[in-house]
Each structure stands twice: as structure tokens, then as C-alpha cells.
Amino acid sequence: MSDYNSNLSQDLIENIRFFNPKQMAINVLNHNNIEELVDFCLNENSLISSKASWVLWHCNDLDYKAVVPFYVKLINNLKNKNLHNGVIRNTLRLFQKQLVPKKQESFMLDICYEYIQNPNQAIAVRAFAMTIIYNISKPYPELLIELKAILQPINHPEESPGIKSRIKNTLKDIEQTLNNQ
Numbered sequence: 402m403s404d405y406n407s408n409l410s411q412d413l414i415e416n417i418r419f420f421n422p423k424q425m426a427i428n429v430l431n432h433n434n435i436e437e438l439v440d441f442c443l444n445e446n447s448l449i450s451s452k453a454s455w456v457l458w459h460c461n462d463l464d465y466k467a468v469v470p471f472y473v474k475l476i477n478n479l480k481n482k483n484l485h486n487g488v489i490r491n492t493l494r495l496f497q498k499q500l501v502p503k504k505q506e507s508f509m510l511d512i513c514y515e516y517i518q519n520p521n522q523a524i525a526v527r528a529f530a531m532t533i534i535y536n537i538s539k540p541y542p543e544l545l546i547e548l549k550a551i552l553q554p555i556n557h558p559e560e561s562p563g564i565k566s567r568i569k570n571t572l573k574d575i576e577q578t579l580n581n582q
Contacts (some may be wrong), residue, residue, distance in 0.1 A: 409434055413441055413452050420452060426459030430467060435460060439471045442488065443478055451487030458491045465499055472496075476505045479512050486523050489516075493529035496536075506537050510544075514551065520560075528567040535571050542582055545575045 412425055429438050438460065441453035457475075461468040475492050478484070493513070501509045513530035516522050531552070538544035552568050560568075 413449050422455045423459045425456045429460055430464055435467050447485035451485040454488045454491035458494050461495050472502055490525045497529055497532045524561050524563045531567050531571050539578055549575050
């Protein structure tokens with residue numbers, strides 16, 4: 402464990418005005434503190450876990466290979482029903498561009514369907530969940546058809562512009578993928 406661990410803890414509880422998640426991610430990667438950061442992501446304190454997951458997302462963006470060993474742990478954390486919205490959002494954000502481990506795909510499909518069908522869920526969470534479901538489903542036409550069937554009724558006038566746009570783009574991607582298979 403590096404000396405940066407004590408600074409990491411202090412940085413995570415620091416005032417939000419001074420919080421710089423991208424710089425923290427660079428420090429975490431430089432000091433090889435990913436494991437400690439992941440532990441903070443799993444912290445029961447919602448402020449700490451939310452900020453830590455934000456930093457972890459930046460770590461993943463800068464060097465996803467450093468975060469890959471912790472993907473299963475992060476996915477399993479989604480089973481916790483008392484997670485801060487920021488933790489859910491940043492965890493799902495990781496998997497928009499990265500593959501969900503095969504053994505976790507079924508769970509991720511289930512939890513992401515819960516997220517997209519819950520109109521009280523944050524817009525970003527629902528949007529990221531759609532992308533994850535689409536990415537997992539690409540090789541399986543039957544799953545793409547199921548996703549299409551779920552998304553079409555969600556696309557009604559009361560939805561936010563962000564959700565409408567993500568649904569429209571995902572439906573377009575589904576059609577294109579199905580036509581190319």
C-alpha cells in the first residue's frame with residue numbers, strides 16, 4: 402500500500418469545491434492505489450463511495466486495464482439496494498465502453514432492465530443501462546428483439562429528452578445490428 406492511501410482518504414472527504422476526480426485518478430494510477438480506491442467505492446458512506454466511483458470512472462477512462470481486475474467486485478456491489486445514485490451511475494458508465502465479464506452478463510441484464518424500466522431512476526443510469534443491455538445483447542438476436550420490445554413502450558411523451566434520444570439511438574442500433582446478422 403502506498404503513502405497516497407492516506408491522501409486518497411483525505412481527498413475523498415475534502416470539500417467538493419476542491420475535488421478534482423481526474424487529477425485524483427492520475428494520482429491513484431501513478432501510485433498503484435486502485436484496490437484502495439475500489440474499497441472506498443464500496444464504502445457505506447454515500448458521499449465517499451460516490452466520489453470514489455467518480456474517480457474510478459476516470460481511472461477506467463485513463464487506463465481501463467488497471468480497473469478490469471475489480472469489475473466483478475464493482476458489479477456485485479450493484480446488488481446493494483442502498484447505493485448512492487452516483488455509485489450506480491459511475492459503475493454503469495464503466496461498462497458502456499468495456500465488456501461486462503461473461504459470468505456477470507445475466508446479472509447485469511437483469512439489473513439494467515430494472516433500471517431502465519424504473520421512471521424514478523436517474524436519467525444517466527437509465528441511459529447507461531440501455532447501452533449495456535444493447536452491448537451484451539448484440540450477438541444474440543433474440544435478446545435484441547426483447548430489448549426493442551421493452552424500449553418501444555418506454556418511449557412516450559412524458560420521458561425526458563435524454564431518455565427519448567437514447568431510446569431512439571438504441572432502437573436504430575438494434576435495427577442495424579439485426580439487419581447485419
